[in-house]
Amino acid sequence: MSAFEPTKLDRPRATRDWSAANAGTAKSVAAALRRADLGDRLRSLALAAPLLLLLALSFGIPIVLLLSRAVYDPTIADALPQTSQALVGWNGTGLPDDAAFLALAADLRSNQAKGTAYELAKSLNARLPGARSQVLKTMRQLEAADRPPLEVMKAVPFWSAPGTWPVIESGTHSVTSFYLLSALDLRWNSDGGIERVPPEQAIFLQVFMRTFLVAAAVTLATLILGFPLAYLIASVPKGLAAILIVAVLLPFWTSILVRTAAWTVLLQKFGLVNDLLLWLGVANDRLDLMYSRIGLIIAMTHIQLPFTLLPIYSVMRTIQPSQMKAAYSLGAKPFTAFRRVYLPQVFPGVMAGCLLTFILCLGYYITPALIGGASDQLISNFIASYVNVELNWEMAAALSFILLVFTLALFGIFARILGLDRLKLV
Amino acid sequence: MKIANARLFAFAAATAFITMGHAALADELSIMASGGAWQDAQRKAWFEPFSKDTGIKIVEQEYLGDLGKVKAMVDTGNVPIDLVTVETATVLQGCDAGILERLDYSRIAPREKFIEGSALDCGVGLDAYGDVLAYDPNVLKQAPTSVLDIFDTTKFPGKRAMRKFPAQNLEWALMADGVAAADVYAVLATPEGVNRAFKKLDTIKQDIVWWDAGAQPPQLLASKEVVMTTAWNGRIQNAIDKDGAPFKIVWNNQILEYDMIAIPKGAKNPDLAYKYLAYISQPEINAKLASYITYGPVRIDAASFVAPDALPKLPNAPDHMTAYLVADTEFWGDYGEDLVKRFNAWLAQ
Secondary structure: OOOOOOOOOHHHHHHHHHHHHOHHHHHHHHHHHHHHHHHHHHHHHHHHHHHHHHHHHHHHHHHHHHHHOOOEOOHHHHHOHHHHHHOOOOOOOOOOOHHHHHHHHHHHHHHHHHOOHHHHHHHHHHHOOOHHHHHHHHHHHHHHOOOOHHHHHHHOHHHHOOOHHHHHHHHOOOEOOHHHHHHOOEEEOOOOOEEEOOOOOOOHHHHHHHHHHHHHHHHHHHHHHHHHHHHHHHHOOHHHHHHHHHHHHHHHOOOHHHHHHHHHHHHOOOOHHHHHHHHHOOOOOOOOOOOOHHHHHHHHHHHHHHHHHHHHHHHHOOOOHHHHHHHHHOOOOHHHHHHHHHHHHHHHHHHHHHHHHHHHHHOOOHHHHHOOOHHHOOHHHHHHHHHHOOOOHHHHHHHHHHHHHHHHHHHHHHHHHHOHHHOOOO | OHHHHHHHHHHHHHHHHHHHHHHHOOOEEEEEEOOHHHHHHHHHHHHHHHHHHHOOEEEEEEOOOOOHHHHHHHHHOOOOOOEEEEEHHHHHHHHHOOOEOOOOHHHOOOHHHEOOOOEOOOOEEEEEEEEEEEEOOOOOOOOOOOHHHHHOOOOOOOOEEEEOOOOOHHHHHHHHOOOOHHHHHHHHOOHHHHHHHHHHHHOOHHHEEEEOOOOHHHHHHHOOOOOEEEEEHHHHHHHHHHHOOOOEEEEEEEEEEEEEEEOEOOOOOHHHHHHHHHHHOOHHHHHHHHHOOOOEOOEHHHHHHOOOOOHHHOOOOHHHOOOEEEOOHHHHHHHHHHHHHHHHHHHHO
16 A cells, blocks of 8 residues: 555566667567566456356346446337338428328237237327327227228317327337436427426436435535544554444444434434423524435435545655654644645545545435425436336336436546545445 | 365355255334334234245345335346335336236235325325325424414414425415315326416425435424424324324325335245235234334224224224315326426425
8 A cells, every 4th residue: 555565567567778778689578578567467367257248137237238228228119120220211390191100000900919019008198198098099999990990080079189299209119218308307399309398397417406406415524524523533543543443334334214213203302302302492483404414414414424534534644754744843723734734635535435435426316205395306216116116117227327427427527636546445 | 176166165165054044034014114203103913914924034134215226136137126115106116117006806815995196007005195284383482273374474483394305395385376176186187287386385485395215304493493394104103193292283185195015026925025025914914013103004894893992093983084185196107207306496495
């Protein structure tokens, strides 16, 4: 961990120095060294291969398969082969010709025969609310077959409504941008452009923003609480430091669910925190701490504190007190010494702790569900609801994808500013 | 090498033996229900008597009512459950998504013997429950007389709890805004109707605490977090009967719904599952559940078999059927996903 340990960078540098001194044989030596390096690398890769394989099989592939659902949804295209054919030449405005109506009628009947009618109805309904019962109703009427199919189709106003055919047409392409756009509160308009959805339906941008705000607030709170505590632990005698570290780690080993449940007991209207505040005379009335943003941030801060504190502490432990003394002896005031000598050395630990907490907060699920109010639900709660309740896994995949992109982008920015090798996690 | 082969053979034989042993024990029915007092009641009323009568062992599993888990089972072709209990709206959803088996009622009971809306293509009704209003008379000095009183914050100040879901709340909002019960779903199918319902909910938005799980409403009342709450009647009655809670239930303008049971696609013992469905759909057996939890039978002809002391607490007891609304499953199948999204957007504003 110390800066004096040799690192991998040393070897190429040595090569370069050497080659400058002896240009003639330098090339072959450098090549030999590279070969030796390659052997090393292959050997270490081979050792890591089982782990990499396990990661790819159990982690990588399922993630890719699930995320691909965000852009690949062949249900409608598979269910409507004849309609897809009939719509090939359609320009997308107005109603298509009668051949398309007839093709749709034929597709509907074959779906009913195959027993896939309901899946089609559900898929269409996800894009066009109300389509479900119209599809099922039309199918029943087609089955009765007392009228020609075209007449049945034209008699149901839904099939001649302005918004219906563009949606069917877009559904006949298996690769779709519908879900990703929805996850960003966008949609295709009838002219083929992208527009914002009406404000009463726009939801996800707000939720993403809220997720980032809550994560930032919790990160800041853990930093404000964690930094002085880490300093305290790093500066007290070893025995006391061990006790303090255990005190920090003890909640760390307790399940998040248990800690969250404990906070609901403490924070509720007639709970201990409110009792205490009233008794101390700090508050005149019982505060709404449960089902509120403030309660959510308190609980999340408690859960995340060790994640921020430990990297900071591990860096602080390595800083020699003599450096500060040296700064004082050179005439620095305490704050200057702290700012110019101490802080730059702690910085990598602070960044690592904050990054860890921030990214973990982006995926919080159980605490917002139990302690947050209706307007404190984070993006994970919406993903869970699309997976479990709505059964719209395409939408869940799209939201997960956007979250993953945001998180990776953020990580990339951090790594760029700081350099990944300077991050000190433990 | 020989030793390794011998061990391999022993292992294979043991595996085969275990599998065979499992096949011999095939008279086992795996039922997934959503736990709590309701599952306890089902065990006493149905699981145990069924096992006793038929010799078929019932393996119970629990889940939280989310169909996502079942969908994952069906998608991967590994379905370790034979029956799953679900809400009505979920039956429709699961039917549409091809997760639930379409039922052959000739193997269960005549469909017309069930209360309307409780025998669906992919799910058969277990019991009827009411979405009601509950309050603590020690906290509220004046007693609410209708579920719609939840919208009256001047007469009943304080926080109130509602389920974090658009279903029921939108219906009540329209009824409180003067729409007749019979017209609720027709109005709600129009964009203007939806706006009207949300506008009514707006009037109490600041006073609402939202609940997700059925166990929360009695807790919220007990911890005095709220002065009144919407709830499933059985949960409140359970708190009154078992925990001695002082709560009262308001039945006026309740919404009547059904619990359902369904067979997931690819279930391993469909014949046993049908046997169980036929068993619990007999009127005298169907009525037995009411003795253990206050949910009513779904067989029309089961009323006479309900224990007399259980009857007055049921949602479909004659006294409670004066002003009520039957939840429209088809409507929620069509507009559910869209309204959930709109509801979530509204919550976030």
